[in-house]
Amino acid sequence: MISDTVDDHSSSEGGVGSDVKSYQTIDPSTLDVGDHTSLILAASSLLIIVKLSFPTNTPFTLCVRLMGCGSIWVSLTTGNPETKASREIPFYNVLWADLSQAGIIIDYAQNTSKNSVSAASLRYVINHDQRPRAGTWIARLIDLAYGNAQRSKRLKVLINPFSGKSNATNLYHQYAEPIFAAAHCAIDVESTGCSGHAAEIAEHIDIDAYDVIVACSGDGLPYEILNGLARKPNAAVALSKVAIAQIPCGSGNAMAWNLCGTGSVSLAALAIVKGLKTQLDLASITQGNLRTLSFLSQSFGIVAESDLGTEDIRWMGPARFTYGFLVRLLRKSVYPCDLAFKVEIDGKADIKNHYLSHAGNPPESRSTNGAEPQLSGLPPLKYGTVRDDIPQDWEIISFDKLSSFYAGNMAYMSENANFFPAALPSDGLLDVVTVDGTISRRTYLSMMKKLENETLFDAPEFKVRKVSGYRLIPRDRVDGYISIDGEKVPFEPFQVEVHKGLGTVLSKSGHLYEAKGPI
Numbered sequence: 220m221i222s223d224t225v226d227d228h229s230s231s232e233g234g235v236g237s238d239v240k241s242y243q244t245i246d247p248s249t250l251d252v253g254d255h256t257s258l259i260l261a262a263s264s265l266l267i268i269v270k271l272s273f274p275t276n277t278p279f280t281l282c283v284r285l286m287g288c289g290s291i292w293v294s295l296t297t298g299n300p301e302t303k304a305s306r307e308i309p310f311y312n313v314l315w316a317d318l319s320q321a322g323i324i325i326d327y328a329q330n331t332s333k334n335s336v337s338a339a340s341l342r343y344v345i346n347h348d349q350r351p352r353a354g355t356w357i358a359r360l361i362d363l364a365y366g367n368a369q370r371s372k373r374l375k376v377l378i379n380p381f382s383g384k385s386n387a388t389n390l391y392h393q394y395a396e397p398i399f400a401a402a403h404c405a406i407d408v409e410s411t412g413c414s415g416h417a418a419e420i421a422e423h424i425d426i427d428a429y430d431v432i433v434a435c436s437g438d439g440l441p442y443e444i445l446n447g448l449a450r451k452p453n454a455a456v457a458l459s460k461v462a463i464a465q466i467p468c469g470s471g472n473a474m475a476w477n478l479c480g481t482g483s484v485s486l487a488a489l490a491i492v493k494g495l496k497t498q499l500d501l502a503s504i505t506q507g508n509l510r511t512l513s514f515l516s517q518s519f520g521i522v523a524e525s526d527l528g529t530e531d532i533r534w535m536g537p538a539r540f541t542y543g544f545l546v547r548l549l550r551k552s553v554y555p556c557d558l559a560f561k562v563e564i565d566g567k568a569d570i571k572n573h574y575l576s577h578a579g580n581p582p583e584s585r586s587t588n589g590a591e592p593q594l595s596g597l598p599p600l601k602y603g604t605v606r607d608d609i610p611q612d613w614e615i616i617s618f619d620k621l622s623s624f625y626a627g628n629m630a631y632m633s634e635n636a637n638f639f640p641a642a643l644p645s646d647g648l649l650d651v652v653t654v655d656g657t658i659s660r661r662t663y664l665s666m667m668k669k670l671e672n673e674t675l676f677d678a679p680e681f682k683v684r685k686v687s688g689y690r691l692i693p694r695d696r697v698d699g700y701i702s703i704d705g706e707k708v709p710f711e712p713f714q715v716e717v718h719k720g721l722g723t724v725l726s727k728s729g730h731l732y733e734a735k736g737p738i
């Protein structure tokens with residue numbers, strides 16, 4: 220029987236009892252463990268084949284008791300004298316593998332539902348004759364599990380205990396940390412004590428001691444971390460060396476949706492473990508005498524008002540945004556302003572072509588121009604600040620009846636809101652959308668529907684430009700809302716300049732967001 224499977228800290232993973240398919244194997248692909256089990260490195264997954272011998276050809280179901288804990292049910296339907304049960308673990312889910320005196324241990328992220336994984340492990344006795352091969356086989360498994368992703372990342376984890384429903388601490392410890400630990404990450408956890416604390420930690424962090432700063436929060440903490448790193452004397456080096464990642468624990472978790480394709484804590488933890496270092500454009504915002512960095516978006520008009528102007532009805536949850544939006548729509552509110560753009564790509568066909576050519580290319584590697592500078596702050600501003608004259612070659616448009624101005628560096632602005640499908644992590648451009656306030660309410664509502672269906676990009680009322688810089692000057696109002704990455708900033712003119720690939724994040728693809736493109 221298969222008692223040589225000494226321990227399995229899991230319930231059944233998809234594939235137990237299923238027919239054995241034919242797999243293209245990779246050499247040296249197979250490791251025999253015990254008398255009856257083979258571990259096979261298949262094309263994209265680890266395949267576990269258990270061979271069972273039975274005297275009769277009667278179909279039946281067998282409960283296999285595993286030493287240590289648990290058992291698995293194996294349905295044997297063929298009734299052949301020798302039957303095989305297979306189990307398949309995608310390499311993406313494999314976290315680690317080790318050889319010990321007792322045998323081989325494989326740690327993996329077991330699918331517990333469509334939206335969650337939990338750390339589990341498999342243990343097998345290694346046959347004496349297989350021991351010399353086992354080390355090489357394990358090294359091969361880890362290579363396949365990680366590909367180009369860095370292994371054993373050193374994580375500085377920052378938890379905002381008041382994020383979202385104030386349960387970020389529990390969410391992290393229950394669903395993320397076990398995945399990080401099983402993947403042999405080095406973990407250093409700290410909770411933020413007040414607003415601004417994460418920026419302070421990032422400003423003083425030793426950039427040689429950590430690979431990633433992980434924010435267990437909404438999008439507010441990554442924004443603080445980014446601006447903390449930007450205050451370092453060697454800001455450019457820090458921003459390229461240390462990646463910023465998010466475990467989604469807040470009310471808005473756009474970073475995780477864009478880079479990990481999920482709002483699930485455990486799946487985001489797995490995506491961070493397997494994440495590829497990815498360059499991210501960052502935008503300098505100058506307003507008054509201040510210069511800050513933005514990674515996500517800037518908004519003015521109905522979107523900013525519906526978000527920041529509804530803080531008093533936070534109890535409504537995400538519905539507060541829709542409520543705020545509809546109230547302003549009924550009032551037919553408009554937001555006059557002057558805009559100046561450095562337009563790089565205009566027209567939807569050209570924007571789509573630009574997206575497709577980037578999507579088809581492999582990830583770019585960061586150019587270091589020879590020796591890496593050890594002390595270089597933020598890059599100089601080639602377009603100057605909001606206090607300088609508008610550059611000569613910028614297009615200036617005066618909007619008397621603007622409804623919405625929205626500039627996006629990422630595709631999703633929140634779950635299911637793929638507002639900027641053509642956004643790319645490091646094309647050096649922001650996608651800027653303007654919507655005129657003279658369109659009918661019915662058209663506006665149909666645009667909301669199109670946002671849900673991911674067809675908004677092609678709506679004629681949805682004007683899109685790709686720009687490398689712009690200035691926005693609010694008009695005819697003394698007060699209102701301007702949002703930078705979801706944070707309220709003064710109701711004053713501001714100028715934006717994109718820095719190509721200045722920041723670093725972890726993504727699944729290495730060069731694209733986890734959103735449907737503008738096709």
Ligand SMILES: Nc1ncnc2c1ncn2[C@@H]1O[C@H](COP(=O)(O)OP(=O)(O)OP(=O)(O)O)[C@@H](O)[C@H]1O
Nearest residue numbers: 382383411412413414436437438439440469470471
């Ligand atoms: N200990 C703390 N006490 C109070 N505020 C904090 C603390 N730690 C961080 N903050 C602040 O909370 C703000 C929101 O944080 P977070 O990123 O977790 O988003 P959130 O709670 O989900 O809210 P939202 O996504 O709606 O912005 C941040 O701007 C940060 O400055």
